[in-house]
Amino acid sequence: MTDQKEQGCLNFTRGNKIHILREIAPLLPHYRMTRVLRAVDAWQWKNARNENYFTFSYRQIAEFEGMSVPTVRRGIADLIKYDLLIKHEAVTSYGQQPNAYKIAWSILDAVVNDGEPLLLDLDEITGDETETPAPDLDQKSSQVLKVGGDQFDHPPDHDAPPESAQVVNVGGDHSDHPPDQFDQASLYPLININPPPSHKALVTITPERVVVEKELRLMGVGLASKAIETALGRGCSLDDVLQLIEYARSKPDAYGPGALKNRVCEALPGEDPSQGWPRESDEFLKQQRQAVAQKEGSQASRKTAEREAKRKANQRAQQELEREYGPQLDRLKRDELLDFVKAHCEPVIVRALAQNPDVHRSPGFYRVTLLEALRDQATGMPGEV
Numbered sequence: 001m002t003d004q005k006e007q008g009c010l011n012f013t014r015g016n017k018i019h020i021l022r023e024i025a026p027l028l029p030h031y032r033m034t035r036v037l038r039a040v041d042a043w044q045w046k047n048a049r050n051e052n053y054f055t056f057s058y059r060q061i062a063e064f065e066g067m068s069v070p071t072v073r074r075g076i077a078d079l080i081k082y083d084l085l086i087k088h089e090a091v092t093s094y095g096q097q098p099n100a101y102k103i104a105w106s107i108l109d110a111v112v113n114d115g116e117p118l119l120l121d122l123d124e125i126t127g128d129e130t131e132t133p134a135p136d137l138d139q140k141s142s143q144v145l146k147v148g149g150d151q152f153d154h155p156p157d158h159d160a161p162p163e164s165a166q167v168v169n170v171g172g173d174h175s176d177h178p179p180d181q182f183d184q185a186s187l188y189p190l191i192n193i194n195p196p197p198s199h200k201a202l203v204t205i206t207p208e209r210v211v212v213e214k215e216l217r218l219m220g221v222g223l224a225s226k227a228i229e230t231a232l233g234r235g236c237s238l239d240d241v242l243q244l245i246e247y248a249r250s251k252p253d254a255y256g257p258g259a260l261k262n263r264v265c266e267a268l269p270g271e272d273p274s275q276g277w278p279r280e281s282d283e284f285l286k287q288q289r290q291a292v293a294q295k296e297g298s299q300a301s302r303k304t305a306e307r308e309a310k311r312k313a314n315q316r317a318q319q320e321l322e323r324e325y326g327p328q329l330d331r332l333k334r335d336e337l338l339d340f341v342k343a344h345c346e347p348v349i350v351r352a353l354a355q356n357p358d359v360h361r362s363p364g365f366y367r368v369t370l371l372e373a374l375r376d377q378a379t380g381m382p383g384e385v
Contacts, residue, residue, distance in 0.1 A: 012105045012109070014045070016105075016109075017041060017105065018266045020105065020108050020109055020112055021034075021037065021038055021041060022230065022262075022265050022266070023112045024037070024108055024111060024112055025230070026117065027111055027112070027115070027116070027117045027118060028117070028118060029078075029117070029118050030074075030075070030078055032067070032071050032074060032075040032078070033075050033078045033079055033082075033084075034233070035065055035067060035071075035075065035233055036061065036065070036067070036071075036072055036075030036076055036078075036079065037075075037079060037084065037085070037103070038065070038233060038234055039061045039064050039065035039067070039072075040056070040061060040076075040085070040101065040103060041103060042064065042065075042234065042235065042268070043056055043060065043061060043064050044103070052102060053088045053100045053101065053102045054100070054101065054102075055099050055100050055101070056099060056101070057099065058072045058073055058076070061076075064235070065233070065235065066235070076101075082118055083104060083107055084103070084104050084107055084108060084111075085101055085102070085103060085104065086101065086102040086103075086104055087099070087100070087101055088100035088101065088102065208238050209228060209238060212224075212228060212238050212241050212242060212245075213225055213228060215242070215245050216228070216241075216245065216260070216261075216264070219245060219248060219249070219257060219260055220256070220257035220260075221257045221260055221261045221264075222257065222261075223261065224261075227261045227264040227265050228241060228264070230264070230265040231264050231265065231267050234267065234268060234269070235268070235269045236267045236268065236269050237269070240267055240269065240270070240271070240273075241264055241267065243273040244260070244263055244264055244267060244273050245260070246273070247273040247274055247277075248260050248263075251280065251284065252284070253281060253283050253284045253287065254280040254281055254284040255277060255278070255280070255281070256281065259277065259278050262278075263276060263277055318368055318371075321368065321371040321372065321375060322371065324375070325371045325374040325375055325378070326371065328374055329360065329367070329370055329371060329374060330361070334357050337353065337357070337360070337370075338350075338353065338354070340373070341353050341370070341373075344373040344376070344377060345369065345370070345373055349366065349369055349370070352366060353366070
């Protein structure tokens with residue numbers, strides 16, 4: 001088991017990557033990092049599957065995942081800061097610097113194996129990240145942000161030196177300039193008593209989503225809301241999730257609640273709902289074998305009953321022929337019988353009767369054939385036995 005796990009860490013197949021993306025979500029400090037990382041992976045899988053480094057624009061990722069461009073910009077900046085996304089510096093002949101990135105799967109896998117969440121930086125803990133403008137990754141800014149200093153918001157029109165002259169200390173080092181006694185923020189840094197609302201508080205729960213969550217819970221899935229949220233974050237719709245539920249319901253006892261939850265979390269938009277499932281349970285396969293054996297047994301019993309019914313019907317028909325035309329056949333003389341056979345029977349019957357004139361006196365094929373010929377002569381129409 002250990003060897004298989006080590007090989008799985010080294011061989012980042014599509015299944016390994018999907019597993020890492022699912023497990024890394026609760027370990028990242030920002031939910032936008034999870035969404036952007038999944039969007040970048042999905043974009044690469046769709047457009048640059050075989051490329052090591054690949055390029056994209058913020059707008060492409062935003063449209064692919066349904067996020068705003070500033071959110072994508074901040075998410076990519078966070079991923080680069082934590083070394084989860086590697087940016088390749090390259091300059092074209094026109095002096096343009098394209099965005100070339102590579103997902104650091106080895107680092108992501110190490111974080112998942114450790115199981116320890118990534119910690120926020122000091123500036124993110126003391127500051128309000130919702131008010132911090134997104135950094136521009138393509139342009140270098142001449143302004144150095146202040147950390148641990150003035151925490152109050154200033155109106156846009158307040159007096160301030162030009163941006164090129166704004167250089168402040170990072171990390172709260174005020175050795176060169178002692179704190180102002182009237183600057184209460186520098187003496188008593190603000191503490192977030194109540195943490196900012198999480199992304200879950202901003203999710204609108206529609207009636208359709210409530211129905212889908214109820215269906216998942218009926219199938220035994222405990223974390224139904226989280227599974228749906230993961231599927232929606234990968235670009236799937238509620239109809240895609242419902243199709244997966246209906247497929248699992250069409251094969252009772254084949255997949256457990258965990259298999260259904262993992263399949264929903266790993267779903268992709270427009271994917272065939274019958275694909276991507278694990279092996280069916282042993283109980284389901286046993287039931288399938290029993291059903292096939294029962295069906296084959298029923299078919300064999302039905303065929304046997306049909307043959308028996310046909311045999312009895314033929315037996316009754318032969319008895320009826322024997323009762324009506326048997327005495328007449330026995331009264332025919334040899335010459336009369338030969339003339340009758342030549343006129344009404346096939347050549348094989350004629351040859352058999354010529355070789356053995358008494359062949360028709362014992363029950364069997366020849367006697368039944370002669371009785372049928374007598375019946376056809378009497379009724380004027382052939383019958384069937």
